[in-house]
Amino acid sequence: MKCIISCLAVCFVFVVSDTAQAVTNLLTNPGFFDLVPGGGGAPGTxxxxxxxxxxxxxxxQFFGPGNPHASIFADDAFNTGSFWQEGIAATPGKAYQFDLINTRIEANWDADLTFGVEFxxxxxxxFLGATKxxxxxxxxxxxxxxDTGGGVNGAVFSMxxxxxxxxxxxRPIAEFSNVNSAYVGGTTQQANSFVFxxxxxxxxxxxxxxxxxxGFEDEDDDVVENFGDYWGSFGAAGFDNFFAGVGPANGHASLYADLPGNEGSIYQQxxxxxxxxxxxxxxxxxxIESNFDATLKFGLEFYGDDDFTKxxxxxxxxxxxxxxxxxxxFxxxxxxxxxxxxxxxxxSYDxxxxxxxxxxxxFIFDASLVEVTASTEDADFDGDGDVDGKDFLTWQRGFGIGNLPSQGDANNSGTVDGVDLSIWQTQYGGGGPPVVGAVTVPEPTTLSIGLMAGIITMVLRRRG
Known part of the structure; x- marks a missing residue:
């Protein structure tokens, strides 16, 4: 028992957050900014x-400063067009995803719009083929x-x-054709589409x-720092990097509960x-600051093919x-x-x-979303058919340095980290069922004693 107490004390001193490896955007200038000084026009034009x-x-940049976009003009029956990006290296057999994020479709749009990837x-x-x-x-x-005008704002399309x-x-590409034959001369109002x-x-x-x-950083190629790229927010929530001493890249999501009635959320589409x-x-x-007094929630929403119907x-x-x-x-x-x-x-909070x-x-500095199955989450690190204190010791020895299930990697992520400890906590006493519900790994200096007591109690019950 003394060994277990000592190991647990050390363990929780070293539980720290991991920086998730982001999905990398292969596009140059995904937000359609003016990046080249004097490149065909005055700066910013x-x-x-x-x-x-x-x-x-x-x-x-029709809709005010700081919002460049790709414009698709379907207000004339004879119009067709496309926009694309070249020079993106590809590997045979690899799957690629193309997203049109924050798309505006005006109320009188009546044309065929397709998007996809050419190889x-x-x-x-x-040309080797395409999927569109x-x-x-x-x-x-x-x-x-x-949109009170009948159009759609903020639509997301993925393939x-x-x-x-x-x-x-x-080559990711978006294109349109077959405009309504009644649209003549470019005089039809509210018939276009814009990708931001x-x-x-x-x-x-x-x-x-x-x-x-x-990590909520400024990943777009704009000049003005704009943290939280590819995330959305609602209400009294946003994205910043104002913590002095953390370093220049300390992007985070901020949830402000300083006024009664405040509420807000962050999300990713x-x-x-x-x-x-x-x-x-x-x-x-x-x-979580010391005076925070609100309801804080997190989770997953599931949508159909329009990314709108929950x-x-x-x-x-x-x-x-x-x-x-x-x-x-968490x-x-x-x-x-x-x-x-x-x-x-x-x-979200309210x-x-x-x-x-x-x-x-x-303030949230790092997040992660992964697909898991029962077969990829197993805290029985020693393979003896149960999840017990010995498996915890395996996790402790492998924390931060291991990369195999036998070294404490419960979710086959290639690293032994705090998430693996959460899986061990959930599966303790059983044979390794999948994670269900929420698991909290608290800040070590404030709750390590309580967590040690809880885990030691589990060990004692198991042995008894």
Whole structure:
């Protein structure tokens, strides 16, 4: 018993958050900014650097400063067009995902819109094939929306394609044709579409990170720092990097509970999911300030193929009344129901009661979303048929240095970390069932004694 107490004390001193490896955007200038000084125009006027276009498409900034976009003009029956990006290396057999993020479709749009990926040989010219999918704009326009003019704002469209043999380059492309024949002379109002952000990436390997920008950094190519790229926010929540001494890159999500009535959320769209699969959402480095007094939740929402119609959700409430301050870890999981096409991780808060003027916020510095199955989560590290204190000792010895299940890697992520400890806690006393519900790995200096006592109690009960 003395050995177990000593090992546990050491263990919780060293439980720290891991920095998730983000899904990498392979695009140059995914937000269509003017990046080249004087490149075809005065600074701030020549948008879409790194992109090409054909026909009735272009790159503009119609909707106020700081919002460049790709414009698709379908207000004339004779119009067609496309925009694309070249020079992106591809590997045969690899799957790639192309996302049109934050898309505006105007109320009178009536044309065929498709997007996809073309593949080319090493010479960059020989065409090897393409995968393109149509966007059902009519169905999307028929759904409820926030645009009083009848159009759609913030729509997300995603597709995947596998590179064929001999592929050396991938070219993401969006194109339109077949405009309504009654639209003549470009006089039809509200008949166009605009794409404000895009993403092109390799599809992660099984069990790999699914989040774009899990550390909430400024990943776009804009000049002004704009943290939280590829995340959305609502209410009194946003993305910042204002913690002095943390370093220049300390992007984080901020939830402000300093006023009664405040509420808000952060979320990420364009993550393709599969019905029946289980997804694990982790908040890996969370600061909960001492005067925070609100309801804090996190979880997963599941959507159909329009990324708008919610099918179901699995949401967990975080217990914030435990004296936790820095470096908290929270883990939950949910299984995608039938009809799921998109999975959306979300963190929200409401019911603010705080009357303090300082230290009422929650700040999230790192997050992770992975697909898991029962077979990939197993804390029986020594393979003796049960999950017990010996498996904990294996995890402790492998923490931070191991990369195999026999060294404490419960979820086959290739690292032994705090998430593996959470799985061990959930499976303790059994034979390694999958993670269900929320698991909390608190900040070590404030709750290590309580956690040690709880785990020691489990060990004593097991031995008894």
């Amino acid at each position: 020549d948008y879409g650097d790194g992109w090409s276009q054909f026909g009735a498409t272009s790159f503009n 080319y040989a090493a010479d960059g010219i020989s 999918v149509p966007v059902d704009t009519a169905a999307r326009l028929a759904l409820p929306n926030v 995947q394609a596998v590179a064929p043999a001999s592929a050396a380059f991938a 952000n895009s993403f092109f990436s390799e599809v992660p390997a099984a069990g790999g990170e699914l989040l774009k920008n899990p 364009s993550i393709l999911g599969t019905a029946g699969n289980t997804y694990q959402f982790s908040l890996n480095d969370v600061r 099918i179901s959700e699995t949401i967990e409430t975080i217990d914030t009344n435990t004296g936790m301050v820095d470096s908290n870890v 883990v939950m999981s949910g299984t995608a129901p039938a009809g799921t096409v998109y999975v959306r991780p979300v963190v 019911n603010v009661l705080s009357t303090a003027t300082t230290d009422e916020g929650v």
